[in-house]
Amino acid sequence: MEHYNMNLTLxxxxxxxxxxxxxxxxxxxxxxxxxxxxxxxxxxxxxxxIEENKEPIAFDHDxxxxxxxxxxxxxxxxAHGPWQQNTTCQLHMxxxxxxxxxxxxxxxSRAFPVIRDLxxxxxxxxRIIQAGGYISVNTGNAVDANALPIDKKDADAxxxxxxxxxxxxxxxxxxxxxxxxxxxxxVSQLALLPQGAPERESRVLxxxxxxxxxxxxxxxxxxxxxxxxPKGISVxxxxxxxxxxxxxxxxxxx
Amino acid sequence: xxxxxxFLITFLIVHAGINSCIxxxxxGETFNTVAHFMSHNWILRFLxxxxxxxxxxxxxxxxxxxxxxxxxxxxxxxxNKPEKNSKWYSRSMGLLGTLLxxxxxxxxxxxxxxxxxxxxxxxxxxxxxxxxxxxxFQQWWVVLIYLAGIVALFWHLMHxxxxxxxxxxxxxxKFVPIIKVAGFGYTVIICLAFALMPIAFxxxxxx
Numbered sequence: 001m002e003h004y005n006m007n008l009t010l011x012x013x014x015x016x017x018x019x020x021x022x023x024x025x026x027x028x029x030x031x032x033x034x035x036x037x038x039x040x041x042x043x044x045x046x047x048x049x050i051e052e053n054k055e056p057i058a059f060d061h062d063x064x065x066x067x068x069x070x071x072x073x074x075x076x077x078x079a080h081g082p083w084q085q086n087t088t089c090q091l092h093m094x095x096x097x098x099x100x101x102x103x104x105x106x107x108x109s110r111a112f113p114v115i116r117d118l119x120x121x122x123x124x125x126x127r128i129i130q131a132g133g134y135i136s137v138n139t140g141n142a143v144d145a146n147a148l149p150i151d152k153k154d155a156d157a158x159x160x161x162x163x164x165x166x167x168x169x170x171x172x173x174x175x176x177x178x179x180x181x182x183x184x185x186x187v188s189q190l191a192l193l194p195q196g197a198p199e200r201e202s203r204v205l206x207x208x209x210x211x212x213x214x215x216x217x218x219x220x221x222x223x224x225x226x227x228x229x230p231k232g233i234s235v236x237x238x239x240x241x242x243x244x245x246x247x248x249x250x251x252x253x254x
Numbered sequence: 255x256x257x258x259x260x261f262l263i264t265f266l267i268v269h270a271g272i273n274s275c276i277x278x279x280x281x282g283e284t285f286n287t288v289a290h291f292m293s294h295n296w297i298l299r300f301l302x303x304x305x306x307x308x309x310x311x312x313x314x315x316x317x318x319x320x321x322x323x324x325x326x327x328x329x330x331x332x333x334n335k336p337e338k339n340s341k342w343y344s345r346s347m348g349l350l351g352t353l354l355x356x357x358x359x360x361x362x363x364x365x366x367x368x369x370x371x372x373x374x375x376x377x378x379x380x381x382x383x384x385x386x387x388x389x390x391f392q393q394w395w396v397v398l399i400y401l402a403g404i405v406a407l408f409w410h411l412m413h414x415x416x417x418x419x420x421x422x423x424x425x426x427x428k429f430v431p432i433i434k435v436a437g438f439g440y441t442v443i444i445c446l447a448f449a450l451m452p453i454a455f456x457x458x459x460x461x
Contacts, residue, residue: 013332024332077335103333110326175336175345176319177326217326218319220347221417227339235420236427243423 005031006098008047012057013105018121020112024103028099034094039064039079041093048056066090069165072172074105079169080084087167087230107172111179111214124214125166126184131178131210132203133186135195146176152191154192161188170225170233176217181225184241185233191244201248208245214218255319255390256421258312259414263440265305270447277450282384286304289383313355320348343409344417350410357403364390391455400452404445411441 007030015022036044039061046056062070071088075081081091096102104118112120162185170181189203191195196203212235219238226235272292275285292298336345343350365386372381390396415437421424425433454460 011332074331074333077331077333078338080347082338105331105333108327108329108331110328173339175340176323178323215326219322219421220319220323220344221413221420222336222340222344224336224340236425236430239420239423239425241423242421246423 001094002034004034004094004098006034006093006096006100008032008041008099009101011101011103012118013114014057014117015106015114016116018115022114022117034092036089036093037064037089038073038075038093039089047166051154053129058115058119060119061089063088065224067165069167072107072120072168074107074172076103079107079173079243080167080230084227085230085232087165090230107168109168109177109216111177111216112168112171120168121167122168124216127167127214128179128183128210129186129217132199132206133190133191134199136198137160137195148194148198150193158189158192161185161192161237164189164229165231165248167230169228169230171216173224173228174217174219175222175224176220178219178225179211179214180219180238180241181229181233183207184237187241187244188237191240200244200252204241204244204248205252208241255312255315256418258308259314259418261305261308262312263411263415263418265308266444273451274279276384276387276460277279277454281461282382282387285384287384289369293373313351316348316351341413344413347410347413350406353406354403354410357406358401359400361403364396387451388455391452394456397452397456401449404449407448408441408445411444412437415440 007028010027010029011024011026013022015096016023027045027049029041029048032041032044039059042057042059050057060070060072062068066087066089069087071080073080073088075091076087080086080088081096083091101153104112106112106118107120107122109120111124112122115121164182164185166182171177171179174181187207190203191200221235221238223235226233272288273285275288276282278284365383368386369381369383372379391400416430416433419429419433
């Protein structure tokens, strides 16, 4: 792939804290390599800002390998930028060309309040997990790995759901700010396996209740979440959660 | 949304089926007989109440979704490209539904109100619904309004049919393609049947 350098104009959301009113700031960056990742480009910009004695831009990042789910950013109107099945840290600058203007915003959701600049508080996801995204295990020694037979098909489907890294792109991209793809992936990964059976019904009821309590919107099946998910989590998980929910609701007596 | 949606989907089959009797080209004899039965049978009178309840519930649920979903994103995006990840009509169900509601008011004032006045106010005097249709569809602008209503219905159903299955969890990898094809087939047949009615009357394809 041909290497090139580019000069870019960045329009970045700046916000002091969750209470403050934010606004866009415009920055210029020069000689950005097409081989840099989007976050490396932000590192260059922040170095530049520090040298100019200005406040650097706060953004979330951790592994920079596309597996931790920490990076966010709504880039030019798309969660994690223009590439599909891709996180912001894995978005490379070759997706842009010299002279481009790039708009960068934080995830926008009532349940993800902005902490500072591009950093949002995603602990609402943690609270959904706490409401039921766990299994009961026997204490004592770890059981033998293959003691419990599991159909290959179910194991694969559970693994596909478990690929969710909880980045919040589904919520960010959904026109309703719905967290159904995230919650359904977390419900599915356990509902498909025998280990998840004991809490199967209470899990889906409690996690959905918590999801609603956090102020996420409702799913209207536009499937934008699936298209923008960096891990390609399927909306068939949402259908599964709806099934689980209906049957749990019918069986529940309280 | 899905339960009431399925109910309304079922109603449309009955509605389109009965109205298609006009295409028999027998001067509306069959159609008027069925219409008379539909407006006089007490079981159907009872189901009619259910239909209005279903429709109103569908609208109320839609309004509740719209309110809750608008509240879930208090600060909107400055730059947003939803066309990159979803179909326009799946994002426009509220707008399409509103257009359909406006059309329904016009549609009921054309054909429903007259039938009911004949039945209850004028002591069940004979009412030729077929003649009424023929008269109403002589005006070109009425035909245009009906075609616009059917276009809104087409896109509403294109999303709604498969979406109802997804909401109830009545699908999986094997059934999704079948549901999508069935939804497309249903939508095209229903909308084509409805669209041909005003056109056929207007251009005198049927006597």
